[in-house]
Amino acid sequence: MALIRSLRAELLKGRRAPVWLAFVVLPLIPAFLGTANYLANQAVLDDDWYSLWTQHTLFAAFFFLPALISVYCAWEWWLEASDHNFNSFMTAPVPCWALYLGKLIPAICVSVLTQGLIGVYFIIGGKLAGISDALPPALFEWLACGALGSTAICAVQLFLSLLMRSFVIPVVLGLFGGIAGLLLTTQGLGIYWPYTLMALGMRANNPKLVVDTGQLALMTAVYTVIFAALTLRLLTHRDVQSE
DSSP: OHHHHHHHHHHHHHTTOTHHHHHHHTTHHHHHHHHHHHHHTTTTOOSHHHHHHHHHHHHIIIIIHHHHHHHHHHHHHHHHHGGGHHHHHHTSSSOHHHHHHHHHHHHHHHHHHHHHHHHHHHHHHHHHTTOOSOOOTTHHHHHHHHHHHHHHHHHHHHHHHHHHTOSHHHHHHHHHHHHHHHHHHHTTOGGGSGGGHHHHHHTTTOTTOOOOHHHHHHHHHHHHHHHHHHHHHHHHHSOGGGO
16 A cells, blocks of 8 residues: 555656656657668668667667666656655655655656657658568567666666756766666676666667576666665665755
8 A cells, every 4th residue: 555655646746747758759869860870771781670670779778768767767856856845755654665666666667668669669660661571579578678677777777866866967877877888788798787788688789689588687686676775775864854
């Protein structure tokens, strides 16, 4: 019941917020850029859906999506920081873990919905590009694993946003986290960096990459648990009177 009350409260706070529009509009940008790049380089990108996927995900998984998740997580805590709402938030008659999950679960749900939109935009982009072959049978797995990996980013960004009491800085860190993930992936170390787990799950820029989904799930769980624990500790030790 405590968790349900927390989730209902978060839904009421964000019901009419413009942040939702960003999750619909911003994924269009990497979809447009990816499709345009595919059309401009078809002499090299000759593997139809698979080549198109590399172009869509190269922009999305390492740049747009980490930043977008960071914006949502920063916005969730910004709601509490405005007008001293943090006092009311922390004195609500529900345990701290329910308050936290009331933030984490919506962030994860938004990430899942964004993966669905990426899939829709990918299909539309392919049709506009004139690809007539059947869709890749692994498309759902790419999106599902990407959604799984995004959970770790949500947990990290919720911690950073609460720790720094800032909207902009955690978003910038999320963007740099994605860029660093691209560099680590080229070195074969992506599985050990939270911002890369989503990209690995999506097989970003390499749809034929073999990914150990068990290891992906394990690393996602490890980062999620660690940063959830850190966030709960910060919540229970923060002086609400200073907010």
